[in-house]
Amino acid sequence: MTTGTLSPPNRLTEDRETYSQAQILSALSFAFRLSKRESVSAQNIDALCNAFAYVVDAKSPFTYHHSVRVAETAESMARHLGMEPESVVRIRRAALLHDIGKLFVPDAVLHKKEGLTQDELDTVREHASLTEEILRCVGAFSDLATMAGRHHERLDGSGYPRGLTSEDLTLEDRIIAVADFYSAMTENRPYHQAISHEDAMAVLQRYVPHKLDAACVLALATVRGGGIPVA
Ligand SMILES: [Fe+2]
Numbered sequence: 001m002t003t004g005t006l007s008p009p010n011r012l013t014e015d016r017e018t019y020s021q022a023q024i025l026s027a028l029s030f031a032f033r034l035s036k037r038e039s040v041s042a043q044n045i046d047a048l049c050n051a052f053a054y055v056v057d058a059k060s061p062f063t064y065h066h067s068v069r070v071a072e073t074a075e076s077m078a079r080h081l082g083m084e085p086e087s088v089v090r091i092r093r094a095a096l097l098h099d100i101g102k103l104f105v106p107d108a109v110l111h112k113k114e115g116l117t118q119d120e121l122d123t124v125r126e127h128a129s130l131t132e133e134i135l136r137c138v139g140a141f142s143d144l145a146t147m148a149g150r151h152h153e154r155l156d157g158s159g160y161p162r163g164l165t166s167e168d169l170t171l172e173d174r175i176i177a178v179a180d181f182y183s184a185m186t187e188n189r190p191y192h193q194a195i196s197h198e199d200a201m202a203v204l205q206r207y208v209p210h211k212l213d214a215a216c217v218l219a220l221a222t223v224r225g226g227g228i229p230v231a
Contacts, residue, residue: 040140045093048140053096056103060110062189063102069187071095074179076223077216078172087172094147095176101130101149113190128152129161147172151180154211174213178204178220181212197224 040048053067074095078088102110105127109120116124132149135141150173153159155166159177169177185200195203201221208214 042089045140046089049093049096052100056097056099059103060107062111062187063099066183066187067096067099069183070098070176070179073183073220073224074175077175077179077219080219080223081171081175081215083171090144090147091172091175093141094144094172095179097135097141097144098131098148098151098176098180099127100134101127101132104130111190115191125152125160147176151176153177154207155213156210158211171213171216174216175219178212178216181207182220182224 050068053071057063057065057067071092075088075092078091083091105124109116109123112120128149128151131151132145135145135148147170149161150164150169153162153164153169153173154177155169155174157163157165182200182204185203186194186197188194201217201224204212204217204220208217
C-alpha cells in the first residue's frame with residue numbers, strides 16, 4: 001500500500017471565467033491517481049474534493065467557482081452554529097461535491113436561457129440524485145453521499161429529489177441547502193442575473209421557516225454581514 005502524499009494540482013486561479021483544459025486534466029488525473037489507493041488520508045480526501053469541485057465548476061462559466069463558494073459559505077455557517085470540527089469538515093467536503101451530478105447534465109440544457117421543458121427540468125433535477133449515486137460508489141466519499149444529494153430538499157417537502165421533510169433533514173443538510181440557494185441567487189445564470197446580498201437575504205427570509213431553517217438563514221446573514229433585511 002502506498003502511503004505518501006500526492007501533490008494536488010496547482011491552485012487554480014480565481015480570476016478566470018473557466019479553467020483551462022490542462023488544469024481540468026491535472027485535477028482529473030490527480031483524482032484518478034488517488035482513487036487507485038487502498039486508503040486515502042484526510043489531507044488527500046480534502047485535495048480530492050477540491051479537485052472534483054474544480055472539475056464541476058469548470059463545466060460552465062455559469063457554475064464557475066460555485067461549488068467552492070457554497071463550501072466556503074457552508075463552512076462559515078457551520079462554525080458559527082457551533083458544530084463539531086468533524087461535522088464542519090464533512091459539510092465542507094459535501095458542499096464541494098454537491099453538484100457533481102451536473103457533469104451528466106448536457107450543456108445545452110444547463111446553458112438554456114429560455115424556459116425549460118418539463119423533460120429538461122427533470123434532467124436538471126436529476127443531478128441531485130446522480131450526485132448521491134456517484135458519491136456512494138467512491139469509498140472515500142460514500143459517507144458524504146446522503147448529505148450532498150439533499151441540497152435541493154426543502155423542509156416542507158417541496159424540494160427534490162425525494163421530497164424529504166423537516167423530520168428527515170439534519171442541520172448539516174439544512175446548512176448546505178441555504179448556502180447553495182444563496183450562492184445560486186448571487187451568481188449569474190443563463191436565466192437570471194446575479195442579485196445583491198441584500199436582495200438574496202430578503203428572498204431567503206421569505207422561505208423561513210416553511211422551506212428553509214431559520215437558524216441557518218440567520219447564521220448566513222451573520223457570516224456574510226449585513227444581517228436580515230426588514231421586510
Ligand atoms: Fe444543485
